[in-house]
Every structure is written in structure tokens, then in C-alpha cells.
Amino acid sequence: MIKIAPSILSADFVNLERDIKRVSTADWLHVDVMDGHFVPNLTIGIPVVKSIRKCTDMFLDVHLMIDKPVRYIEDFAKAGADLLSVHLEADGPTGIAQALRVMEDCGVKKAVALRPITSPKAILPYLENLDMVLVMTVEPGFGGQSFMADQLDTISQVRSLIRQYNPACRLQVDGGINPETARRVIAAGADTLVAGSAVYGAADPAMAIAALRG
Numbered sequence: 001m002i003k004i005a006p007s008i009l010s011a012d013f014v015n016l017e018r019d020i021k022r023v024s025t026a027d028w029l030h031v032d033v034m035d036g037h038f039v040p041n042l043t044i045g046i047p048v049v050k051s052i053r054k055c056t057d058m059f060l061d062v063h064l065m066i067d068k069p070v071r072y073i074e075d076f077a078k079a080g081a082d083l084l085s086v087h088l089e090a091d092g093p094t095g096i097a098q099a100l101r102v103m104e105d106c107g108v109k110k111a112v113a114l115r116p117i118t119s120p121k122a123i124l125p126y127l128e129n130l131d132m133v134l135v136m137t138v139e140p141g142f143g144g145q146s147f148m149a150d151q152l153d154t155i156s157q158v159r160s161l162i163r164q165y166n167p168a169c170r171l172q173v174d175g176g177i178n179p180e181t182a183r184r185v186i187a188a189g190a191d192t193l194v195a196g197s198a199v200y201g202a203a204d205p206a207m208a209i210a211a212l213r214g
């Protein structure tokens with residue numbers, strides 16, 4: 001079952017509540033948190049997630065593009081995140097394992113994310129314990145970038161590891177997703193699609209969400 005997660009990075013932040021309601025036909029809401037260190041951009045943090053939680057019942061999928069994320073897992077969980085993704089490049093193996101343990105203790109779903117450069121095999125130490133793997137199909141940091149087709153092979157490899165070690169784990173892709181790239185990533189094994197500009201750049205976001213489902 002394909003899930004669509006519009007990224008509010010492409011929403012109008014002055015009218016965030018209105019823009020969240022405009023994507024209510026989607027399955028999840030994707031929230032991009034950037035710290036200006038792990039990626040060269042600053043976006044939103046804990047207080048905004050807390051406010052979003054008050055204005056929607058949608059599943060909040062929070063993509064943490066921050067260094068040493070273990071420091072903030074509990075805060076994001078308390079703010080109302082349903083799922084947290086931590087980048088494997090954002091800390092050493094001990095820090096990542098700790099972050100996943102805190103997620104478990106807080107009762108949020110657990111995901112790891114991969115930059116395009118990172119080998120699919122890097123997920124192996126964690127895979128059996130994950131709810132989702134996020135494969136980036138652009139360099140993290142900004143919305144509106146072009147899809148990196150060479151990531152299709154990474155998606156296929158992650159899908160085969162998931163099949164082998166944890167078939168219930170979801171496979172999310174993020175970056176440059178539109179109806180055409182959606183078709184290609186689904187064929188490669190993705191089941192959860194993030195889309196920012198393709199949804200919020202459309203005159204009718206509900207139609208754009210339907211188009212992504214194929």
C-alpha cells in the first residue's frame with residue numbers, strides 16, 4: 001500500500017494550518033527539520049512540531065537533518081512526532097543506536113535515513129529493529145531539487161535487504177518526486193513517497209496527491 005507524505009517545507013509558513021488542511025487526503029505529513037550544520041539550511045524545530053500537532057490528527061513523519069540527533073529525540077517525541085528519521089551520517093554507530101533506543105522508549109516509530117552517497121548496507125546493524133528506511137533521492141537540505149536517477153539502484157538494494165531481514169519495514173523516498181519519478185521509485189521498491197514542490201506547487205494539491213498514487 002503506497003503512502004504519500006507531503007513535505008511542508010514547500011508550504012506557506014504564514015498559512016501553515018491552511019496548507020496542512022489542503023493536503024488532508026494524504027496519508028502522512030512530512031516535516032523537515034534542518035540545523036544549519038548537518039545540512040546548509042535552517043528550517044523548523046520543536047515548537048513548530050508542537051503547534052502542528054495541535055492543528056492536525058495526521059501522522060507526523062519528522063525527518064531530522066541534524067547532527068547528533070539523540071540530543072533531541074525525546075523533545076520531538078513529546079512535541080507529538082509519530083515517526084522520527086535520523087541520518088546514519090549524523091552520528092557514530094553508538095549515537096545512532098542510542099537515538100533508536102530513545103525512540104523505542106518514547107513510543108515513536110523508528111527510521112534511519114541515507115544520504116545519496118551512503119551504502120545501502122549501512123542500514124544492516126539496525127534494520128531488524130526499524131519501522132522505516134528513508135532513501136534520499138536528492139542531497140538533503142532543500143526542496144525543489146531534481147531527482148537523482150542513480151538512487152534507483154539504492155532503492156532496489158534497500159528493498160532486497162528489507163525483504164530479507166524485516167519485511168514489515170517501510171521504504172520511503174524523498175526528493176524530486178513527481179508523478180513520473182513516483183512511478184520509477186515504486187517500481188524499484190519504494191512504498192512511501194515524500195513530495196514537497198509537486199504537491200504544494202500544484203493548483204490543486206489533492207489532485208497532485210492522487211496523481212502520485214498513479
Ligand SMILES: O=C(CO)[C@@H](O)[C@H](O)COP(=O)(O)O
Binds near residue numbers: 007009144174175177
Ligand atoms: O528532506 C527534504 C530535503 O532535504 C525533502 O523532504 C524536500 O522537502 C522534498 O522536496 P521536493 O524535492 O519534493 O520539492
Ligand SMILES: [Fe+2]
Binds near residue numbers: 007031032063174194
Ligand atoms: Fe525530507
